[in-house]
Amino acid sequence: MGSKGSYTGFAYIYDELMTDIPYDAYVDLISIAADGITGKKIIDVGCGTGLLSVKLAKAGAAVTGVDLSRDMLDIAKKRANDLSLEIEFQEKPMQEIEGDEQFDAAVIAIDSLNYLPDRESVLNTFNGIHSVLKNGGVLIFDVHSTFKTDVIFMEGPFTFDNERIAYIWHTEEGDEEHSVLSELSFFVKEESGLYRRFDERHQQRTFNVFEYVDLLREAGFTIERIFADWEDEPPHEESERIFYQVRK
Structure with missing residues (x-):
């Protein structure tokens, strides 16, 4: 949804709003691409908040989670500790990842890459991940399609209400091509029955498929598969979520 770097009041209700995300499908994608977990x-x-990290660790992986938001990571650490899972969490921007070749697989799930503001940040992220992957290591990620940012998001405002949490989500076109500004007003029901309000303002940006391919190749990756909307089918003009599987 918004920029994970500035989720503060939002962090503790994030999980409840992400219940429809098929994280198990992501585990399967990684397992197939990495020849097991x-x-x-x-x-x-x-x-x-570590939802995917925990699922990967439960499946037997040695997991390192990276995120910009301390609030999110605090929840992720508690989740891992409560389940007695050894997961290393690092607070840093994804475009500052660096290190030696140690990982078999990398994942950037649920449009996290769309929180980066420009091509340079995306390229820096791809370069950093490439540097920490072993030869033959795989990267899987998804991003919003340009159709989603340019058309679907412009159909707002969007509303949600599950009787405990409600939000009104206003969207407008951003300054950059294929970018969207989101203003969200959240209402969270307290034990007293009153609702507490907090507001968030976020920006997302995406690029077309060919631009991502160019950036991936510039970082040294080989493109293995591009598909859309959780299906093993190539993207079409009204696809909303584009997946990339690439290898070092």
Whole structure:
């Protein structure tokens, strides 16, 4: 949804709003691409509250989670500790990832890459992940399609209400091509029955498929598969979520 770097009041209700995300499908995607998960070293980039990190660790991976938001990571650490899972969490921007070749797989799940403001940041992220992957290591990520940013998001405002949490989500076109500004007003029901309000303002940006391919190749990756909307089908003009599987 918004920029994970500035989720503050939002962090503790994030999980409840992400219940429809098929994280198990992501585990399957990684397992197939990495030839299994047990014993593999995996870096979960933009890990948020650790929902995917925990699933990967439960499946037997040695997981490192990276995120910009301390509030998100605090929840992720508690989640891992409560389940007695050994997961390393690092607070840093994804475009500052660096290190030696140690990971079998990397994942940037649920449009986390769309929180970066420009091509340079995306390229820096790809370069950094490439540097920490072993030869033959795989990167899987998804991004919003340009159709989603340019058309779907412009159909707002969007509303949500599950009787405990409600939000009104206003969207407008951003300054850059294929970018969207989101203003969200959240209302969270307290024990007293009153609602507490807090507001968030976020920006997302995406690029077309060919631009991502160029940036990936510039970082040294080989493109293996591009598909859309959780299906093993190529993107079409109204696809909303584009997936990339690439290898070092």
